[in-house]
Amino acid sequence: MPRVTFQPGGESAVVARGTSLLDAAHAARVDLPSNCGGVCACTTCHVWVEEGLDSLSEVADREDDKLQEAAGLSSHSRLACQATVGEEDVVVRIPGNRIKA
Numbered sequence: 001m002p003r004v005t006f007q008p009g010g011e012s013a014v015v016a017r018g019t020s021l022l023d024a025a026h027a028a029r030v031d032l033p034s035n036c037g038g039v040c041a042c043t044t045c046h047v048w049v050e051e052g053l054d055s056l057s058e059v060a061d062r063e064d065d066k067l068q069e070a071a072g073l074s075s076h077s078r079l080a081c082q083a084t085v086g087e088e089d090v091v092v093r094i095p096g097n098r099i100k101a
């Protein structure tokens, strides 16, 4: 099963294939914001995927539309509630100071 690591803190969790990055964050005890509750209606769960981007689920049109509103959008951006892991390990960076204490 793939390991998902969250930067800048380095917390990680091993999760089952099909787990969202948001659920992986919770498993790793990373309090990644998710203001809409994970229904692709905000951008608070925006992350940059540093490793394993190609192993994640494909970006659906709805996620792509919402991502356009994310600050710091890059070609490695995903919404953590929408991206699910495949077989490979993934390294994710949480932009800026969005980690809740």
Ligand code: FES
Residues within 6 Å of the ligand: 033, 034, 035, 036, 037, 038, 039, 040, 041, 042, 043, 044, 045, 046, 079, 080, 081, 082
């Ligand atoms: S939690 Fe709102 S889009 Fe992911």
